[in-house]
Amino acid sequence: MDHNGFFGNWGGAYIPEVLHQTFQELKEEYRKSRRDPAFWQEYISLMSTYSCRPTPLTYAENLTHHFGGAKIYIKREDLNHTGAHKANNVMGQGLLVKRMGKTRVIAETGAGQHGMATATMAAKFGLECTIYMGEEDVLRQRPNVFWMEKMGATVIPVKDGSRTLKDAINQAFRDWVTNVDNTHYVFGTACGPAPFPEMVSWFQSVIGNEAAEQIMKYHGKMPSHIYACVGGGSNAMGIFQRFLGEQGVELIGVEAGGHGADSGAHAIRLSSPDATPGVAQGYKTMFLQNDDGQMKHTHSVAAGLDYVGVSPILSDLWDKNQVRFESATDTEVMQALDLTMKKEGIIPALESSHAFAGAFKEVGQLAKDDAIIINQSGRGDKDIFTIAHAFEDPSWKEFIIDRAREYSK
Amino acid sequence: MDHNGFFGNWGGAYIPEVLHQTFQELKEEYRKSRRDPAFWQEYISLMSTYSCRPTPLTYAENLTHHFGGAKIYIKREDLNHTGAHKANNVMGQGLLVKRMGKTRVIAETGAGQHGMATATMAAKFGLECTIYMGEEDVLRQRPNVFWMEKMGATVIPVKDGSRTLKDAINQAFRDWVTNVDNTHYVFGTACGPAPFPEMVSWFQSVIGNEAAEQIMKYHGKMPSHIYACVGGGSNAMGIFQRFLGEQGVELIGVEAGGHGADSGAHAIRLSSPDATPGVAQGYKTMFLQNDDGQMKHTHSVAAGLDYVGVSPILSDLWDKNQVRFESATDTEVMQALDLTMKKEGIIPALESSHAFAGAFKEVGQLAKDDAIIINQSGRGDKDIFTIAHAFEDPSWKEFIIDRAREYSK
C-alpha cells in the first residue's frame, strides 16, 4: 500500500471529508498496532481462547481418491467461533476499537456471517452495535438476524438499491458520517477505503500463516495450488498472502458464476470481461457497472459473494498475474457441496463451496504427489434455509409449512 | 468397571443373547485399543485435524463481572466439528469400527447432535449409516435431519412409546440384533450396556484432560467448581473424570428441571426423589419409572437431556458423593442462554445452557480468587427452531409463515 492507500492502480480512500479525521486516527492506530508485537500477541491469544485458532488443516482422503489427482487439504475456517473466517477480522478490529476508545460499532453484512461475527465481538467487548443488512439478505438469512438481535445488536434491513451487500455498505457509511465521534465501522472484507483492504487482510493473514506451517508438517512441501472463494476477497487474501512469491504455488480465486458468465446474472469481477475499473464504496477496483458507472445488479446463490466490487489488492495481484481467477456457477457449487458432505462429512458454506467447485474442476489433472489447499471460509449449516431450498428438499418444505400452520393459529 | 461392567451397584450389560458375541468382540477391541498408545495417538491426531482439538477454554470476563464471584471459564466443546462434544465419542468409536472391520453403523439421536456426528463420521470413514430418532425429536430438530440425510445417512423416525430418545435407543437395539454381523451401534452417551459407559467416557475424557492443563495455564491453580449438564452423562463424564479426587474441586451435574421438580414434567434422575433404581436399555441405573418399572415420560426444553436414565458411572459417583447433582428449569435455562449471548457473544446449546444456569445460581457466592469451569457441550445455533420458538420471537414466526406461503404455492 502506498501512502495514499493504493496497490498499483487500485484502492485509495474515496471518502467524504467528514471521515477524514477518523481515518487519520484509524490509520495511525493500525500502523502503531502493526508495529507493536504485543498487539499481534494479544490478537493471537484472543483468537486461540475465544475462537478456535489454529484452525485445523484436514486431509480429505475420500475426495482425493474420488478425483485421483493431487492430495486435497481443507483449511477449516468453518471451525471458528461464529462459523466463518469473518471472526478473524472482527476480533482484530475489536482490539483496535478498544485502543481507539470508541464505544459503538457498525457493520454491513451480506451472508449474515460478518454481522454475526460483529455482534458477537460487540457483546464480548461491551460495545453498542448496529448491523446493516440488505433486505433481500435479511430474508435469505433470517436465523443470523435472530442471533444478532439476541446478542444485543440492532439489525437494520436496508431497502435501497438492490437491497444487498453494497447497499448495506452505503447505509453503514451514512451511519458512520453521522456518528463518527463514537463509532467505528467494522468493514467486513478486504475492500473499502484504505486502510481497510490491507488491515482486514492483515488480520486474515493468520489463515495462511497457519496453513503454511500445517501443510509443511503434513505434506512435507508447499502446496501446488490454493483455492479460495472471492466475494470481497478477505478469506482469499487471508490464505494467499503467505504464499505470494512462493515458487510453484499457484493461487486461484473463485468468483460467483451465478447463472453463468454469459447470463448477466453473476458476480464475476475479474474472470470475465463484464467488469470495468471504477470508484465506489470508498475505493477503486474492478466493478460490475454500466457505461455510465452505475452499478449493476449481481446474482449468486451465496449471499456473501453477491457483490459488485472486489478487493483492490486482488485487482492488483490479478493485474500482475500473481493470482488466477476462475468462477463456478450456482449449479456447480451445489454439486460440489453435495459431494463434500457425502465424501467427507463436512458442510462448507455456499460461499466456500465455490472454492471447492473451482478445485474439483482441476484437481483430477494434478500430480498425485502434489497437494492443494481449499480454504473453507465458513460452515454451511447456517445456510439451512438457502441450501434446503436449493436442493428442493420436500420434507424440509413440509416441515416449514407445518411450523407455519402452528404459528398462524 | 468390574469384569461384569458394574460401577458399584450400577451398570452391567443387560443384553439380548444374540449380542453376546459382538459385545465380546467390542470389549476385546476396546481393551486392546485402550492399552495401545498408538490408538490414542491416532485418535488425538484425528480430532486435531478433522475437529478442532484442543478446544479453547474461554475466560468469560463479562459474566464474571456480572456475578461478581469466582472467575468463569467456559470449555468450548461447541467449537468441535458438528458443533458438540458428541464428535469426540463418535470419532473414537469410528476408529474402533475400522479396527473391527464392520461396514455399517447405526445410532440413536435425541437433539440430533449425536446423529449428526455419527452421520459425519460415517461419511468420513465410508460406512453405511442409519440413524434412529424419535418422531418428536425429528420435528424439533428438522435441520439436523436434513444434514444427516445430505451426508448420506438414512434417518428413521421412531414412532413408538414417547417417540423420544429412549425409544430411538430401543429401535437401534432392534436393528443391531438383526444386523449384528456387519453393524456397530455407536452409542451416543455414557449409558447403555458395558463397555459403552466407560468407553464413551474414555473418548470424552479428552475434554477434562485439556481443561485441566488450560486452567492451570490461565488461572494457575485448579478450579473450585466444574459444571456440566447431564443427559446421558457423556459430556459431564468427559470433563469430570480428570478432576475426580482433585482436592478442592467440586463437580456439579445439572439435570433438566423441565417445568420444575414438582411438576412431574422433567428429566431429573439424581437430584430429585422421582427416580428409582431400574434396568433398561441394557444397563442398571436410576430411572424415571413408575412402581411397576414402566418408564415415565420426561420433559425438557432440551431434546438431548430429555431422557429417563443416566450414566451408571454418574449414579455411582452420586452414591459416593463425588459429584453433586442439581437441576435447572426450562425458564432458568432460557434466561441463562439469553444472558450468555448478550454478555459473551456465545450461544450455548439448550443442553449446555443447563450447565450455565446451574453455575449462575452459585457463582456469585464463590470467592473471587477461585475459578469455575462450565462445560459448553455444544452450540445453540442448531437449535434455532427451538430457541426462536421458546423466545416467541415474532419476526421469526413471520419469517416461517412467509416461507411456508412460498412453499404452499
Next chain:
Amino acid sequence: MQLEQQLREQLRGKDILLMTHIVLGYPSFEVNREVIKQMVESGVDCIEMQIPFSEPMADGPVILKANQDSLAMGTRVDECFSFAAEITRQHNIPFLFMTYYNIIFKYGEEKFFEHAQECGITGLIVPDLPPEMGTSFLALAKSYQIAPILIFTPTSTDKRMRELEKYGNGFIYCVARRGVTGKKSSLDQEFNAYLQRCKNSTKLPLAVGFGIQSKEDIERLKGKADMAVIGSRTIQLVEAEGAEAVGQFIASLR
C-alpha cells in the same frame, strides 16, 4: 426340573410340542382368557405370558405395539399375577412368564419368584438377562423351582452354548435367527446346522422360536426340535379375526 419333566411327559406320543405367546392385557384380559382357552383346547402344550414392559427392546413391531397398548390401557404387574393364578388353576399345561428384567427387578426379585410360584408359573423367559447379570435371579429360580429359560442364538459359539446350558432349566429357547420377534425365519440348511449345534450343547428340550408361522415351518422342525414357538402370528390373528379364530389356527398347525 418340574417344567422339563412336564414337557418330556407331554412329548410322549407327539412329534413336537407347541408353545404360544400372549401379551397380558392385550387387547384385554378378557380376550387373553378366551385365547388361552382356545389354545389349550386346540392342543397347545405350553404358553408364555408376557408381562408388558414399556421398553421391549427385543420385540418386533407386533409385540411392541401389544406391550404399549396393554400399558396404555392400564395393565399392572399385580393384575398379571392374579390373571396367571386364575389361568393356571383352569388349565393343566405349563404356563411361563416372559418379561424384561426391570419388571422383576422393580417388583423385587424374591417377591417376584414367590408370587410366580404361588400363581403356578413354572418358567421365566427374560430376554435381556444374560446369566452373567442374573446371579441372584438364577439362585432364586433354583430355590423356587421355577425354570429360568436360557436362550441360544445363531451367533452363540459352541463355548457360549455350553456355558448357557449350565444355567438353563426347563428347556432351551433357540431363537431361529438374528433379529427381533415377528419376522419370518427361513429354516434352511444353515439353520439346520445351527440347530444341530444347539442339540449338541444341551440335554434340555429345545424350543425354536422367532418367525414360526405355519404348519410347514413346524413340519420342518419335527425331529430336530422338541417344541415350536408361535409368537406374533397369533397376536396378529386375534387382531384381524378375533379370539375365535385361534382354535382353528392352532388345530391347523398339527
Next chain:
Amino acid sequence: MQLEQQLREQLRGKDILLMTHIVLGYPSFEVNREVIKQMVESGVDCIEMQIPFSEPMADGPVILKANQDSLAMGTRVDECFSFAAEITRQHNIPFLFMTYYNIIFKYGEEKFFEHAQECGITGLIVPDLPPEMGTSFLALAKSYQIAPILIFTPTSTDKRMRELEKYGNGFIYCVARRGVTGKKSSLDQEFNAYLQRCKNSTKLPLAVGFGIQSKEDIERLKGKADMAVIGSRTIQLVEAEGAEAVGQFIASLR
C-alpha cells in the same frame, strides 16, 4: 476564479446568497426545467445539479431516493450534459454539477471537464473525492477553469481546513453537521464556533449546507456565511406540492 468572482458580484447588495439543489432527471427533466425556472425567477443565486449515481453514500433518504428513481427511469450522463447546456444558455446564474467521483472517472476525467465546460458548468462538487485522491482532477479543474468545490466539516481540524483551502476554488462548502443530507441541523453556538474556524481558514466565499430548511435558518447564517444551501427541502416540496410551489417557497426565504 470565474465562479468566485461571479458570486462576489452577486453578493453586492445581498446579505446572503442562496444555492439550491436538484437531482437531474428526477422526477423528470421536464420538471427540473420548471423548477429551475422558478428558482431563478425567485432569486436563487446558484444551482447545483446532481448527476444521479447508483451508490450515493453521502446522501440521506430524500436525495438517495431521487437518485434511484431518476436512474430507474433511465437517466443517462449524456442527457445530463445536454440538459445542462440548455439550462445554462437560458439562465444567467452559475450552475454546478454535483456527483460522485465514479461518474466522472467512468466518463473519463478530461472528457468530463471538456463537456462540462462546453455546457457552461462553472463548478463541481464531488463529495467522495478528497484532494488526496484528486490530483489529476484538480489539475484538470484548473486548466478547464471549473471550480472544484472543497468541503469543510465540523470534524475538520484547522490544519485540515488550511490544507483543503489550498486546493479549493469558487467557494468552500461547509457542511453544517456530521451526517448525510436531509436532516435538520441546529445552528447553535458550537456551530458558530465551527463557522468561525472555517472563516479563519479560507478567503473563499463560504457556503453552508446540510439541513438548511427555513427563512429562520437563513437569517441565522447572515453575516456568518456567504451562501446558504437548500438541498432536500425543495425536492420534498416538489414531491408534495409540485414544481409550482418552488417559486413561492424560495421567495419566502428572503
